[in-house]
Amino acid sequence: MTTKHVPPEWGFEFHGHLCPFMPIGYRMGRLALDTLGVEREKDHGLFVIADLGEGHPQTCMLDGVQIATGATYGKLMMTKTFYGKLAATFYHPRKGAVRFALKPDFIDGMGKFEFFSYRKRGVEPSEIPITVTEEVTQWMYNQPDEVLFKIEMKPDFKFTPVKGSFNKTKCSVCEEYVFDRYVRMKEGKPLCIPCSGYEKTVLIER
Ligand SMILES: [Zn+2]
Numbered sequence: 001m002t003t004k005h006v007p008p009e010w011g012f013e014f015h016g017h018l019c020p021f022m023p024i025g026y027r028m029g030r031l032a033l034d035t036l037g038v039e040r041e042k043d044h045g046l047f048v049i050a051d052l053g054e055g056h057p058q059t060c061m062l063d064g065v066q067i068a069t070g071a072t073y074g075k076l077m078m079t080k081t082f083y084g085k086l087a088a089t090f091y092h093p094r095k096g097a098v099r100f101a102l103k104p105d106f107i108d109g110m111g112k113f114e115f116f117s118y119r120k121r122g123v124e125p126s127e128i129p130i131t132v133t134e135e136v137t138q139w140m141y142n143q144p145d146e147v148l149f150k151i152e153m154k155p156d157f158k159f160t161p162v163k164g165s166f167n168k169t170k171c172s173v174c175e176e177y178v179f180d181r182y183v184r185m186k187e188g189k190p191l192c193i194p195c196s197g198y199e200k201t202v203l204i205e206r
């Protein structure tokens with residue numbers, strides 16, 4: 001089997017380098033759209049709640065997920081749980097939720113390719129010989145979906161996105177606009193977070 005879910009050229013341009021993980025995320029995202037029965041997201045319908053963290057490899061997957069689904073970070077359709085796991089839940093309020101996780105045996109199988117000995121030595125993906133990168137990526141394309149992914153429907157999945165608001169206030173020190181959920185009050189004056197000296201976690205909802 002060779003998957004039909006191969007990223008478009010603009011996806012590689014957007015991502016910046018060839019690597020196996022962006023295409024894995026792309027494949028995951030396309031399969032999730034199929035599973036939920038939705039089209040690539042134009043606006044604000046599909047949420048991706050990724051279990052990845054930071055400071056570990058494979059986070060390139062999330063660019064692939066965004067390329068495939070249109071559920072982008074900039075549209076606030078992608079959030080992370082920071083569980084440090086190679087998994088993501090795809091949630092559409094009208095269609096339900098499905099979670100995709102990469103299987104450990106697949107990760108182990110992929111880890112044997114030369115690509116990763118370069119990465120472990122700190123070589124950046126764009127500096128790795130293209131044949132080395134293509135070898136592992138083509139191997140991944142050739143594996144059946146069920147070898148890569150554990151797929152579970154999540155009928156009880158709950159997710160409450162942050163409520164949007166256009167309300168903003170000028171910081172009384174730097175005079176830049178601050179959206180209201182981030183405004184801090186000090187001695188009766190509205191301030192932005194950097195000018196207030198407050199921690200980010202102090203929230204005044206109005
Ligand atoms: Zn990458």
Ligand SMILES: [Zn+2]
Binds near residue numbers: 175176192193195
């Ligand atoms: Zn300020």
